[in-house]
Amino acid sequence: AAYYNNETILWLNGEFVKASEAKMDFYSQSLHYGYAVFEGIRSYKTTGGETKIFKAEEHFDRLRNSARAINMPYTWSNETLINATYEVLQRNNLDNAYIRPVVYAPVNMSFVKNDVSYIVIEVWEMAPFFGEKLLRIMTSSFQRPNPKAFKITAKASGHYVNSILASQEAKANGYDEALLTDMNGYVAEGVGANMFYEKDGKLFTPATGNILPGITRATVLELCHELGIEAEEKQITLAEVKDADAAFFCGTAAEVIGWESFDDIPFKKNWKETVSRKIQQAYSARVTEADIVVEA
Ligand code: PMP
Known part of the structure; x- marks a missing residue:
């Protein structure tokens, strides 16, 4: 590039x-x-x-x-x-x-x-992406930096050696991107994006503490509120993500981008039929200041 x-x-x-x-x-x-x-x-x-x-x-x-x-x-x-x-x-x-x-x-x-x-x-x-593609995600062998070792809420350059290692590992193994856990093995975030998963029409995202609290993550939570989609911030296990109906990454560069599979397990719902997809459309409308928020 x-x-x-x-x-x-x-x-x-x-x-x-x-x-x-x-x-x-x-x-x-x-x-x-x-x-x-x-x-x-x-x-x-x-x-x-x-x-x-x-x-x-x-x-x-x-x-x-x-x-x-x-x-x-x-x-x-x-x-x-x-x-x-x-x-x-x-x-x-x-x-x-x-x-x-x-x-x-x-x-x-x-x-x-x-x-x-x-x-x-x-x-x-950088052209808007507005996610037509879905990602194949693997659990990284790398964990996110321990917040007792780094100021994890700061977007500090040195932290990104961790992101580079995890991203390169995922690509070397034939995946699109990595999901990293925190030092306790709970779901944290991607290499440059936060994550949500969907179960029974509700969205879940890792609570703050061991993640970079993203501005897109905050926007997604705002959109959930506006659209009447239930959302909860909590501690999340890898097993919950594997059992989800859908999942996505969200970040400034990634925007809202759905996952096709996680550790080779496909999601239970067709992306097009998820509330996650509605959030993706609402996000595209929000950043471009479009009137119509979500297609019927
Ligand atoms: N987590 C990490 C590690 C990131 O680098 C980013 C990108 N800044 C995010 C999450 C998402 O943050 P934002 O939505 O503010 O871009």
């Missing part, structure tokens, strides 16, 4: 810079130790023809909270960053895009705190 070319512009510490000319320091703690925080955000072309960043405030709030959780200085207002993001999108002629802000550390090979952080906002084209 071409994330950038010779013309691509990014926003680097307040300046619009060509991606091909942007520089960072090889002695940064971020490169050596994974000491950085980031966001994954999407913009969509709405049905009204505008380019809208979905839940921009929530994402930049989380970026600030992630930075504070790992003691990185953070000096930017949401307003500054959201305005910069819209301008980066415009300068790159993008509407349906993925937006990747990264807050990173200066030169420092020790473990002591810094008095400054740096920030970059990169954008690249």
Whole structure:
């Protein structure tokens, strides 16, 4: 995938810079130790023809909270960053895009705190997915990081070595993606998405504590409330997921994407006949600001 070319512009510490000319320091703690925080955000072309960043405030709030959780200085207002993001999108002629802000550390090979952080906002084209495909999922041999070892609610770069290992393992075994458990063996989340399963018309999702509490997960819970679909956050076993009528991942990049099978066990219901599918449609409508929420 071409994330950038010779013309691509990014926003680097307040300046619009060509991606091909942007520089960072090889002695940064971020490169050596994974000491950085980031966001994954999407913009969509709405049905009204505008380019809208979905839940921009929530994402930049989380970026600030992630930075504070790992003691990185953070000096930017949401307003500054959201305005910069819209301008980066415009300068790159993008509407349906993925937006990747990264807050990173200066030169420092020790473990002591810094008095400054740096920030970059990169954008690249990403078509809405709106999940026509269904995924084959396996239980990962890797568990999510123990929240006593990491600030698990922070979207910190170093945590994603765990995601890379789990994703590569799933693909090497012929699956589309992995589901990871927490340190106690309960269902946690995917490598870059939260999960829900459906049973008897009700949705269940792992409670917070050992997961990244996703903004899409919160949106799904909002949609359940609006559509009168029952939803519960609780501790979930792998056996419950295997016995489910349906399941899906949800995340900014993944949107709402159904599962075809879990550890080779197909789900009991046809995806098209699930309330999960209704949530998928409602999510697509929400991000594009479409009037019609769910097809009859
Ligand atoms: N869990 C993990 C580990 C993730 O990386 C992501 C993506 N940020 C999510 C869940 C979903 O979060 P969101 O819906 O905010 O994108």
